[in-house]
Amino acid sequence: MDLVLEFMAYIEREPNATADRLFERILEKSRLLTGAEAGTIFLVEETEPTAPRIRPICIQNNLVEVGSIDLTLAIGPGSLAGYVAQTGEVVIVDDTYDQAKQWPFSFDHAVDKRIGYRTVSILAFPIRTYAGSIVGVVELINRRKLGHQGPAPFDREQADMILAFNQLVGRAIERTVLIDELKGASRAIGVANRALAEESKEREAAEDQAVEAGLEGLETVRKAGERLRAHIVAILDAAGRGDLDAIAKTAGTLKTALDRMVESARPPS
The missing domain is CATH 3.30.450.40 (GAF domain)
Known part of the structure; x- marks a missing residue:
């Protein structure tokens, strides 16, 4: 040869x-x-x-x-x-x-x-x-x-x-x-793609947590609103009866409910 x-x-x-x-x-x-x-x-x-x-x-x-x-x-x-x-x-x-x-x-x-x-x-x-x-x-x-x-x-x-x-x-x-x-280069691209996929999963999980936290916050505000409405109805009812003691007592409870509602609406620090 x-x-x-x-x-x-x-x-x-x-x-x-x-x-x-x-x-x-x-x-x-x-x-x-x-x-x-x-x-x-x-x-x-x-x-x-x-x-x-x-x-x-x-x-x-x-x-x-x-x-x-x-x-x-x-x-x-x-x-x-x-x-x-x-x-x-x-x-x-x-x-x-x-x-x-x-x-x-x-x-x-x-x-x-x-x-x-x-x-x-x-x-x-x-x-x-x-x-x-x-x-x-x-x-x-x-x-x-x-x-x-x-x-x-x-x-x-x-x-x-x-x-x-x-x-x-x-x-x-x-x-x-x-x-x-x-x-x-192909191996490096594969590593980068896997890292991006992992980062995407983490970002989606964080977004899901944020949405869930937002929904929980809305539910808290809704419940506080219901309690506030109940207090207002009680005050109006007491006023209709002329019951000053009941009005004063209910007004204090209303202030506490308003404070809690404002506190729950604040974003976490």
């Missing part, structure tokens, strides 16, 4: 894979095709448009347990990956510890010291979108070759082979990252 088709068939074997899983499969296949013992995929981050950086998002190593590394690199000659992200060049390094060799970028072996590893040979290349923009960098590390003791250098044929499907990889990454973002 053509290597390009083989590569794409391998990474597309899981069509619903997340972006993280896609990165893993891209790095796995790149290492298989070149015999690389280890490798890293860096992704360009443009959180600061004036100073974009790259960050390792997938790390594999057959010899040591690496885990995640909290590291960001400036795009530029301060590192090999930063240089590739800046220039778009494919870089082959036979021995990173060769002091006699002059490179247009710097090497920092701090990570090697931290994890107990020795990075010798490297094949680094950019990941490009269909439009040609650089979105990441792949570093393949320490080629293992039959009959060769220790890490062997990568060769130009391997670099050309990788570049043959580079844009296809970039398109696959673009698509998968976009799908992940859409899924995340």
Whole structure:
């Protein structure tokens, strides 16, 4: 099978894979095709448009347990990956510890010291979108070759082979990252909708309580009005009989009823 088709068939074997899983499969296949013992995929981050950086998002190593590394690199000659992200060049390094060799970028072996590893040979290349923009960098590390003791250098044929499907990889990454973002947006919309529904329920419950309280208030006023009418009728009846004591007594009761009626009509504080 053509290597390009083989590569794409391998990474597309899981069509619903997340972006993280896609990165893993891209790095796995790149290492298989070149015999690389280890490798890293860096992704360009443009959180600061004036100073974009790259960050390792997938790390594999057959010899040591690496885990995640909290590291960001400036795009530029301060590192090999930063240089590739800046220039778009494919870089082959036979021995990173060769002091006699002059490179247009710097090497920092701090990570090697931290994890107990020795990075010798490297094949680094950019990941490009269909439009040609650089979105990441792949570093393949320490080629293992039959009959060769220790890490062997990568060769130009391997670099050309990788570049043959580079844009296809970039398109696959673009698509998968976009799908992940859409899924995340969909989840966020779902959460927002549920929150709105809950808020609507609470508002309806509050409105129902307000209506119920209003009806109770009206009923209280109605009953007070009936008592007031009864007192007025009693006063008129006493007046018709000329019973002054009854009038005075009923008038006092009427004042109390009026005070209660006014109090019940006041809104709660």
